[in-house]
Amino acid sequence: MSNTYLTEDHELLREQVRRFIAREVEPHAAQWERDGMVPRSVLRHMGEAGFFGLMYEPEYGGAGADALTNLAFADALSDSTFGGFIITVLVHTDMASPHLHHGGNAAQKARWMPGICRGETITAVAVTEPGAGSDVAGLRSTARRDGDHYVIDGSKLFITNGVHADLYFVAARTGEGKRDISIFAVEKGTPGFSVGRSLDKTGWRSSDTAELHFDACRVPASHLLGMEHKGFYAVMKNFQTERIALAAMAVGHCRQAIRLALEHVTTRQAFGAPLWDKQAIRQRLAMCDAKTRAAEAYTWHCAWRVTQGHDIVQDVSLLKSLTGELVNEVTATCQQFHGGMGFMTGTPVERLWRDARVLGIGGGATEVMLDEAAKRY
Structure with a gap:
């Protein structure tokens, strides 16, 4: 397009x-x-x-x-x-x-x-916890000032790049207020910081995902990013960049699934003719393509609005919810047209279908995103 x-x-x-x-x-x-x-x-x-x-x-x-x-x-x-x-x-x-x-x-x-x-210092962001995901204000990890250090205690969960990163940007509670959260740069090897389990996932198999533990982890006060207690707003701001990237990923998965499905249905013979000759298949693929093109255009529009300095929270919340659901619809449809082969581990369409599932969850679940958008009407 x-x-x-x-x-x-x-x-x-x-x-x-x-x-x-x-x-x-x-x-x-x-x-x-x-x-x-x-x-x-x-x-x-x-x-x-x-x-x-x-x-x-x-x-x-x-x-x-x-x-x-x-x-x-x-x-x-x-x-x-x-x-x-x-x-x-x-x-x-x-x-x-x-x-x-x-x-x-x-x-x-x-x-x-x-x-x-x-590419020598690989990074991870550590916000999600066992009891706090999309609800960032609900996190329980703490950081208290002790002289020229902060002492961090708590655990993080589902941290992508968690095993092999070199530098972690860690959100922790630094005050009594609901949003009194700060961001710290924590280097691997810092005493009191350890990587726990490497988590086994349904999809995204080549990304390492881990638990992180902070047990009286002493971080120099100079590693505080920005102002104390203002980390909640930093996380919210960065969510917009993150969600546009995830939307691009979802749209890319849609494009690739459609490409694979077209290659398959135009060559796979069934009942004496290519699957492409079946009107229902042609129409469903065309609709997948139409929705994907619309989502792609919306993604670029949101990025353009960033360059113009607009408030994009509502747009990006809608974009994230739209693309997170669409990628699951499109990859499932394209997998269906592959028949039994689409259920075989290691085939590209099966991998896309498996990897798509988390895009309606990670970076802001669909329901949370829709509620964020609705609050701004």
């Missing part, structure tokens, strides 16, 4: 990302699914290629680009059929490291941002 938001530079970036995926991801990612992680060497290569600092300051190795450029990257990245690889990258670029970009001071950025851009 034509896209009025894309420039020549965006197209060049997308082509570079797609070549990288074809060369260094798709031939090897099935093994990463079995290993439960994306090799660090691949992430370093992405950093060396300039993919990890698109929004960040050139002085730290970034490109100083805008939200549309960042979406062009996420859009091309989502041409991969391996959701675990995609989310490993997007957590680093769009969900974790932006906390440093938005809330970090000059000294903090100078310390960590160059390694982040080069």
